[in-house]
Structure formats: C-alpha cells, structure tokens
Amino acid sequence: MSSQDQPHQISRTLRSFGESVFTEINRMAIQTNAVNLSQGCPDFDAPAFIREAAQEAINSGNNQYGPMGGATVLADAIVHDARDIMKMDIDAASEVTVTCGCTEAIAASILGILHEGDEVIIMDPAYDSYRPCLALANVASRSVTMKAPDFALDAAAIDAACSDRTRAIMINTPHNPTGRVFTRSELEALAEVCRRRDLIVFSDEVYNRMVFEGEHVSIASLPGMAERTITLCSLGKTFSVTGWKIGWSIAPPHLTAGIRAAHQFLTFGCAHPLQHAAAVALRNRADYYVQLVTNYRQRRDLLCEGLHRAGFSFNAPEGGYFVLCNHAHLGQPDDVAACRWLIEHAGVAAIPPSSFYADPTEGSQLMRFAFCKRIETIEAALERLGRL
Numbered sequence: 419m420s421s422q423d424q425p426h427q428i429s430r431t432l433r434s435f436g437e438s439v440f441t442e443i444n445r446m447a448i449q450t451n452a453v454n455l456s457q458g459c460p461d462f463d464a465p466a467f468i469r470e471a472a473q474e475a476i477n478s479g480n481n482q483y484g485p486m487g488g489a490t491v492l493a494d495a496i497v498h499d500a501r502d503i504m505k506m507d508i509d510a511a512s513e514v515t516v517t518c519g520c521t522e523a524i525a526a527s528i529l530g531i532l533h534e535g536d537e538v539i540i541m542d543p544a545y546d547s548y549r550p551c552l553a554l555a556n557v558a559s560r561s562v563t564m565k566a567p568d569f570a571l572d573a574a575a576i577d578a579a580c581s582d583r584t585r586a587i588m589i590n591t592p593h594n595p596t597g598r599v600f601t602r603s604e605l606e607a608l609a610e611v612c613r614r615r616d617l618i619v620f621s622d623e624v625y626n627r628m629v630f631e632g633e634h635v636s637i638a639s640l641p642g643m644a645e646r647t648i649t650l651c652s653l654g655k656t657f658s659v660t661g662w663k664i665g666w667s668i669a670p671p672h673l674t675a676g677i678r679a680a681h682q683f684l685t686f687g688c689a690h691p692l693q694h695a696a697a698v699a700l701r702n703r704a705d706y707y708v709q710l711v712t713n714y715r716q717r718r719d720l721l722c723e724g725l726h727r728a729g730f731s732f733n734a735p736e737g738g739y740f741v742l743c744n745h746a747h748l749g750q751p752d753d754v755a756a757c758r759w760l761i762e763h764a765g766v767a768a769i770p771p772s773s774f775y776a777d778p779t780e781g782s783q784l785m786r787f788a789f790c791k792r793i794e795t796i797e798a799a800l801e802r803l804g805r806l
C-alpha cells in the first residue's frame with residue numbers, strides 16, 4: 419500500500435470533528451474563481467507602521483527565543499492597551515501571557531486550568547476551536563443557544579444550564595458570527611450568575627476594536643469579575659495581520675499560572691521579532707482605531723445594503739466583521755447546500771455556520787459573509803448577487 423492509500427490516523431478525540439467545512443468552501447471558491455467573502459481575514463495589506471516595525475525588529479537582533487510569558491516590551495504595551503480598551507489596570511509580569519494567536523490562548527487556558535470531568539457552558543453559535551479544545555482536555559461542553567435574529571445573551575438560560583460540575587463559561591464579544599456586542603446589562607446579568615456559582619469566564623474579545631453600535635465592555639471590568647475572568651485577545655484582527663498569529667491572555671495570577679503551565683509545553687513562545695513589532699503597534703494608536711472603525715463601518719453598510727437588496731434578512735452587525743443572514747429565499751435545504759449553491763450560481767463564497775452549533779440544525783438557515791475585504795471585492799460580490 420502506498421502511503422497515499424493508508425487510512426487516515428486521527429485520534430478518537432478529534433475524529434468526530436472531521437475536516438472543517440471552511441476548508442472545503444475555500445477550496446471551491448478558489449477552484450471556481452468565486453468572490454470570497456468566506457474567510458475572516460482581510461484581502462488588503464497591514465498598515466505600513468506595523469510592517470516597518472517588524473522589519474526593524476528583525477534587523478535589530480530579536481531573532482532568538484523570547485521570555486516564555488512574552489517579550490517584556492509587548493507585555494508592557496498590552497498593559498497600556500488594556501487600560502484603554504478594558505478600562506483596567508493589570509500587571510504585566512503576573513497577568514499577561516503572549517501566545518501563538520488567540521487560538522493558542524484559548525487552548526492553553528482550557529488545557530492549563532480545567533480538569534477532566536469539568537463542564538463548560540458554550541454560547542452557540544461558537545467559534546469553531548472551542549469545542550475541539552475542550553474535547554482535547556476531556557472537558558464536557560454544554561450549549562446554550564442564542565436565538566436568531568436578536569442573538570441575546572440570556573443569563574437565566576445559562577443559569578438553568580449549569581450543573582454542579584460546571585466550572586466555566588465561554589463568551590465572545592464582539593461576536594463571531596452573529597455581530598452582537600453584548601450590552602453592559604447583559605454582561606452584568608451573566609456576571610451575577612458567575613459570582614453566585616463561582617464560575618470562571620473565558621472572554622474572547624479579539625474584535626474589541628471593531629464596534630459600530632454600543633460600547634465594548636470587558637466582563638473582567640465588572641465588580642468581582644477580574645479574579646475569575648480570562649480575557650483572550652489577538653493582534654491579527656485589529657492590525658490586519660492575521661498571519662502573524664500573535665495573541666494574549668489577561669488573567670489574575672492564580673489563573674495565569676495554569677495558562678503558562680500549558681503554554682510552556684504547547685509553543686513556549688510565538689515569533690519573537692513580531693512581538694516587538696506588536697509592542698510598537700499597540701502604543702498610541704487612537705487615530706488608527708478611529709479610522710479602523712470608520713473603514714469597517716463603510717464596508718459593513720455597503721455589504722448590508724447589498725445583501726438586503728439581494729433578499730437576505732438579518733440584523734446589521736453591531737461589531738466584528740461578519741454579517742449573519744437568513745438564506746431562506748435561496749430555497750436550499752440547509753446552510754452547506756446554500757453556500758455550495760451560491761458559489762455555483764452567483765460566484766460568491768460565504769460560510770455555512772452550522773458547525774458553530776452543537777446541534778447543526780440550529781444554524782442550517784444561516785449564512786455568514788465577511789466584510790474584512792476591499793471595497794472593490796464587496797462591490798464585485800454584490801454585483802454578482804444582484805444578478806441572481
């Protein structure tokens with residue numbers, strides 16, 4: 419038997435997750451030359467200041483391993499950033515861990531803090547790495563679904579879903595894929611449940627600089643929450659450098675100890691020169707952040723207007739860079755069929771979000787479009803959708 423004919427050897431834990439449907443959609447999009455609004459990464463380049471900072475960092479000798487918790491300059495810059503966006507004073511040495519993207523921060527937090535047999539509440543639809551990471555840690559997940567079209571965060575439903583094994587809850591705001599920015603009162607209601615039940619919160623805030631309606635509230639900043647919250651962040655979204663994979667966690671020292679216990683054996687550290695560039699990027703960027711929101715708001719409005727014209731129904735996203743639509747008017751049985759159909763008949767690629775749900779039928783009427791794209795790309799997609 420040639421090595422190509424060998425059956426795939428995938429651990430029992432990961433086998434059920436299979437190949438991501440995103441990989442298939444992306445492959446179809448490339449093969450058919452579709453306008454690609456599926457992937458959540460920009461089709462434009464990162465700003466010059468961050469690219470130049472990376473070149474400078476490489477040329478000035480930061481090319482060997484850095485400290486396990488992250489380069490000191492970056493940890494200090496994260497403290498500065500947290501003061502601005504989270505409204506919190508944190509300690510660089512004992513509360514910040516720099517990781518290989520937010521994806522590693524999620525994995526290290528789960529693997530380093532939770533025990534086999536613990537249970538974690540996940541809000542569906544949920545980013546696709548949460549469930550496999552929990553499975554790798556032998557931790558059970560229980561889903562609470564946020565219902566379309568409002569996708570409200572229902573603290574009472576979360577409370578009702580908790581058992582005596584529940585140890586943590588995972589949230590994400592601004593939210594991928596719904597575009598929700600949880601309100602202060604939604605988060606306060608959740609915080610009350612977490613304090614009463616002594617739960618840890620994993621709060622994924624990678625889109626924290628992309629808010630169009632309302633305000634970004636870090637649940638860690640609410641009373642009694644800093645000591646039980648891990649805030650998970652990424653450089654990739656804010657500075658259009660998704661390929662750099664620089665992320666970080668912010669957590670009190672007793673939780674940071676667990677995160678670092680896993681991080682030291684998972685990756686130990688991410689690209690050291692890029693950490694120095696990230697430190698430059700995170701300092702004094704008030705004007706850049708205003709421009710970022712202006713640019714993304716323009717793209718959001720353009721896409722929303724076009725999708726409405728093409729017959730999709732949805733609530734406009736309050737934050738992040740995705741629009742989650744109902745595709746009923748396309749007449750397809752589910753989201754995967756609808757996305758395949760859209761590539762074939764309109765030449766536009768979107769993401770089928772059923773894999774963001776424990777029960778895929780809950781997402782089967784939905785379709786996700788990304789607007790982290792050039793205006794020309796969005797216009798080209800809308801022109802094609804308009805011909806349907």
Ligand SMILES: Cc1ncc(COP(=O)(O)O)c(C=O)c1O
Binds near residue numbers: 458519520652
């Ligand atoms: C909600 C959410 N969390 C985490 C990530 C991963 O971030 P990173 O690329 O920094 O690993 C993404 C990327 O799409 C995301 O949408």
